[in-house]
Amino acid sequence: MNIQLTNIAKRYRFEWVLRNLHLQLQTGTHYAITGPNGSGKSTLLKILSGHLTPSRGSIDFVLNNKKLSSDLVYNHLSYAAPYIDLIEEFTLIEALQFHGQFKKFIGNQTADDLIQILGLQKAKHKPIRHFSSGMKQRLKLALAICSDTKLLLLDEPTATLDRQGVAWYQNLIQEFAKDRLVVVASNVEEDFSFCEEQVNMLAFKK
DSSP: EEEEEEEEEEEETTEEEEEEEEEOOOOOTTEEESTTTTTSSSHHHHHHHHHHHSEEEEEEEEEEEEEGGGGGGGGGGGEOOSSSSOOSSBBBHHHHHHHHHHHSGGGGOOOOHHHHHHHHHGGSBBBGGSOHHHHHHHHHHHHTHHHHHHSSEEETTTTOOOOOHHHHHHHHHHHOOOTTEEEESOOOHHHHOOSEEEEEEGGGGO
């Protein structure tokens, strides 16, 4: 998937979060979106995902050399972020099975395969509301990174992860995100050390 953003701007009430954003994102390339808190990193990811509509400008999505309607983009993306909630009434196996009904996992992996990847075999039937913050973050990342999607959006992916969790995340990226369009919003280098391109959001504040 290729994405062309032209003259994108977003305003909340009287404050412009970002302005005059021109950006081309190409399939198979990994992008780090950087900048201080409040610079619009998360806003950009929400615009890319369709969660937010820009105040100005246009976005074109192209898949297999054909323009893709913005209404259908959600079928081709997966997204992990601190502000995206899990259904905490589900057990781990239920959450994975439910997700699999909407997005296939790469390589036709099963829910049990994902539990092995997560390393949470003992928590298979444990309700997510009883998970630690680190376990919840691992689950969010596995659901996004292991989904068979062309576009992968990650906002602060190692938030709440310990050193072992960070290494786990980096291995997961290396195994499942090589040929995909990946956009990571973060200021933590461990989150985006695999990215070839960096975009500093301060350039779009004027």
